Amino acid sequence: MDRGGRDERHQGDRDRVRGHGRGAGGGGRRPSCRWRRRCRAGSRADRVPGGLDGGRRRQDRRHQGRPGDHRPWLEGSEGPGRPGAQAGQARRQPRRGRGRAEETERRRRLRRNQIARYLVAAPGPVLAPVPTELEACLKEGKRGFWLDIEKPDDQDFALLEKTFKFHPLTLEDVRHQNQRPKADEYPGYVFLVLFTAELKAKHLLVREHHLYLSNQYLVSVHNEPSDPLNRLRERIAANPDMTHRKLAFLFYLVVDQLVDALFPVLDRLNELTDQVEDQILIKPDTATLSELAVLKRKIVSLRKFLGSQRDVFQRLTTMTIAEPSDQSAMAADFPREMSIYYRDVYDHLVRHSETVDSLRDLLSTAMDVYLSTVSNRLNLRITRLTVFATLFLPLTFFTGFFGMNFGALVGRITAPWHFWLAVAIMLATTAGQLIYYRRRGWI
Numbered sequence: 001m002d003r004g005g006r007d008e009r010h011q012g013d014r015d016r017v018r019g020h021g022r023g024a025g026g027g028g029r030r031p032s033c034r035w036r037r038r039c040r041a042g043s044r045a046d047r048v049p050g051g052l053d054g055g056r057r058r059q060d061r062r063h064q065g066r067p068g069d070h071r072p073w074l075e076g077s078e079g080p081g082r083p084g085a086q087a088g089q090a091r092r093q094p095r096r097g098r099g100r101a102e103e104t105e106r107r108r109r110l111r112r113n114q115i116a117r118y119l120v121a122a123p124g125p126v127l128a129p130v131p132t133e134l135e136a137c138l139k140e141g142k143r144g145f146w147l148d149i150e151k152p153d154d155q156d157f158a159l160l161e162k163t164f165k166f167h168p169l170t171l172e173d174v175r176h177q178n179q180r181p182k183a184d185e186y187p188g189y190v191f192l193v194l195f196t197a198e199l200k201a202k203h204l205l206v207r208e209h210h211l212y213l214s215n216q217y218l219v220s221v222h223n224e225p226s227d228p229l230n231r232l233r234e235r236i237a238a239n240p241d242m243t244h245r246k247l248a249f250l251f252y253l254v255v256d257q258l259v260d261a262l263f264p265v266l267d268r269l270n271e272l273t274d275q276v277e278d279q280i281l282i283k284p285d286t287a288t289l290s291e292l293a294v295l296k297r298k299i300v301s302l303r304k305f306l307g308s309q310r311d312v313f314q315r316l317t318t319m320t321i322a323e324p325s326d327q328s329a330m331a332a333d334f335p336r337e338m339s340i341y342y343r344d345v346y347d348h349l350v351r352h353s354e355t356v357d358s359l360r361d362l363l364s365t366a367m368d369v370y371l372s373t374v375s376n377r378l379n380l381r382i383t384r385l386t387v388f389a390t391l392f393l394p395l396t397f398f399t400g401f402f403g404m405n406f407g408a409l410v411g412r413i414t415a416p417w418h419f420w421l422a423v424a425i426m427l428a429t430t431a432g433q434l435i436y437y438r439r440r441g442w443i
Helices: 003-022 033-043 052-063 082-120 130-140 154-162 168-176 227-238 240-244 247-260 262-282 286-316 339-401 417-440
Strands: 145-150 182-186 189-200 203-213 217-222
Touching: 145 247, 154 168, 154 217, 168 189, 168 203, 182 286, 189 247, 189 262, 189 286, 203 247, 203 286, 217 247, 227 240, 227 247, 247 262, 247 339, 262 286, 262 339, 286 339, 339 417
Parallel strands: 145 217
Antiparallel strands: 182 189, 189 203, 203 217
16 A cells, blocks of 8 residues: 555544544544544554554554453564564663562562551550561561550460560569569660550559560550550551651650650649649648648659659660670661650650659648648637637636525525626626737637
8 A cells, every 4th residue: 555545544534533523513422542542543654664553563562561462463473563563662671670670669668568557556465467477577677667565465475585585584574564664775675664644534544664675676565555655556557657767766756655645644633733722722621631642642653653764764865775696787776866856755754753843842832731721720719719718717707606505695695686787797707808809819
């Protein structure tokens, strides 16, 4: 077919496409993708080497590798335009290579994030598939993860002992609880015991958390539900980019969440202290004294672990993790890189300690005020009782003296006005006493 014949045929195809798309009234449905591809292939036939077959080969190269393509010239058999297709593949090879590398990197990041999110978001006992993932992560030694275990059982302790190979002394501390805040260095990791507190229905709940910190992992174990860690998991679920940060930064987020959970507790205790002080000044009673004693007990409970916990974070600002010989390639002092963040946590603990000391002083002062108020009220009552007893003292003297049954008195006091005279004398004496006591400020 010569050049003129091909042009006429392509022009006819284009006319049919226009007629199919517009119809009689200039409107109608758009031409299908197949018609548009044929039109474009025909219009470019004069610019593609090989004519119309070359255009079709360019279309075939677009579809090459797609599922469902069973064209013989794409499966390795000989067909028209095969050298052109091979040339097109050679020209597109670098782009496909870059795409394959990007896809591999994307899958690797997705895999890492999936493991991180799965481990972070897994509450309660460790699930069955997790140990396999943990062993893979520990063997690779390149990506860190956070494992949070709530209410550990025997299976969880077996995982901590066999998979992570934690020291038996640390596992004993986790089992028995009631430890003090500390940070102990072991080969390859640091074992920390940290405390936080929650205030629910005026009850202070002190929560103990055990943390294993390494360059590969962060393991947290606690026997009770932890609201701070639950809030942190929600933050990570809402912002998956947080899993791209270093493990040291994740450790900072965990401890910062535990420490910052004390701010609302201390604020609430401060409000309760103000209420108790007002009650002491308005109406001190035994109920107020009970509330004061309960508040003081809560402050003492907070003060027990805040001082030691502050010393722990002061030590963390300069601590380095000793690495075993088989992991010497890993960075050994990543906590030092985060020392500025640990200083921030340390500053928060200093503020908490100062607030607790201030509340303790306020409660001690409130106790003194209560005792002084009660003592003053008791003295006032005793004073009033003494005044009333003193008022009856002269009355008792008059009635006792003139009530004696001697003949000299009985025979002489016979007139009716003698009685009213005695009553007037007693009333005058009582009135004089009241005036005197009032002037002295005794009543």
